[in-house]
Amino acid sequence: FPLFDLNPHARFPWCTVIFIVLNLAIMGWLSQEGPQSTINVLYSYGFIPQRVSQLENGQPLVLQVEQRDHEGNVQPRRPKMRVVLPADAPNVYLTFLTTMFLHGGWLHVGMNMWMLWIFGNNVEDRLGHGMFVLYYLLGGVLATFCHWAVDPQSAIPMVGASGAVAAVLGGYAITYPKAKEIGRAHV
Numbered sequence: 001f002p003l004f005d006l007n008p009h010a011r012f013p014w015c016t017v018i019f020i021v022l023n024l025a026i027m028g029w030l031s032q033e034g035p036q037s038t039i040n041v042l043y044s045y046g047f048i049p050q051r052v053s054q055l056e057n058g059q060p061l062v063l064q065v066e067q068r069d070h071e072g073n074v075q076p077r078r079p080k081m082r083v084v085l086p087a088d089a090p091n092v093y094l095t096f097l098t099t100m101f102l103h104g105g106w107l108h109v110g111m112n113m114w115m116l117w118i119f120g121n122n123v124e125d126r127l128g129h130g131m132f133v134l135y136y137l138l139g140g141v142l143a144t145f146c147h148w149a150v151d152p153q154s155a156i157p158m159v160g161a162s163g164a165v166a167a168v169l170g171g172y173a174i175t176y177p178k179a180k181e182i183g184r185a186h187v
Contacts, residue, residue: 002118007123007179015132020113023161026101027109035068035079043083045159047099049148054087054138056137061085063155100140102159112161116136120165139167 030038043063054061064080085091103109124132143163172179 002115005118005122005179007122007176011129013121013124013126015129015136016116016124018121019136019161023101023103023109023113025108028105029134030102031106038067039065039081041084041126042102042159043085043158044099045093045095046159047144047147048085048103048152048157051085051087051092052148053152054091055089058087060087061155062163064097075155089102090131096144097137099144099157100161100164101157103161104159108160112165115165116168117163122176122179123171124170127171135171136164136168139170140164143167 030041033041043065048061057155061084063083063085065083066074066076066079067081069075074130103112120132120136127135138165140161143166144158146163147158
């Protein structure tokens with residue numbers, strides 16, 4: 001588990017910082033919402049592969065979702081919550097982007113943003129601010145598309161910046177193959 005790298009960068013990583021702050025702010029806002037509101041946000045703005053498949057017939061996707069308490073535990077005695085998701089193309093395709101800014105919890109967002117902080121600064125320095133934003137977003141969209149290709153009928157929302165962060169890690173590994181990071185156990 002890397003704590004930091006020893007690869008210097010020349011420019012301040014504005015876009016990396018903005019992505020991190022934005023993800024943490026959204027997680028902070030979401031953690032203040034009640035469980036039902038959180039479920040609505042995750043299902044509306046998280047990526048659900050079945051919604052793409054539903055575009056053909058134009059019918060909304062209707063899901064029955066377990067209700068949860070404030071700790072996230074399923075409440076089996078409470079009736080399932082009905083979530084209706086429209087099958088209009090702009091809303092469905094927008095989730096390819098919005099899913100990157102939602103996370104399943106603080107550990108999830110923390111790990112993604114930590115990796116982005118360690119490796120994103122050098123990739124942003126190498127690509128420039130504008131190209132880094134495009135690279136990051138394209139990496140996340142491609143990862144989301146791959147998820148859809150693997151399981152197009154899944155009704156479970158996929159959330160997180162892991163695909164975009166994986167693209168950044170791949171870019172770092174290719175660009176700086178001999179860079180050292182500190183914190184990894186040496187065996």
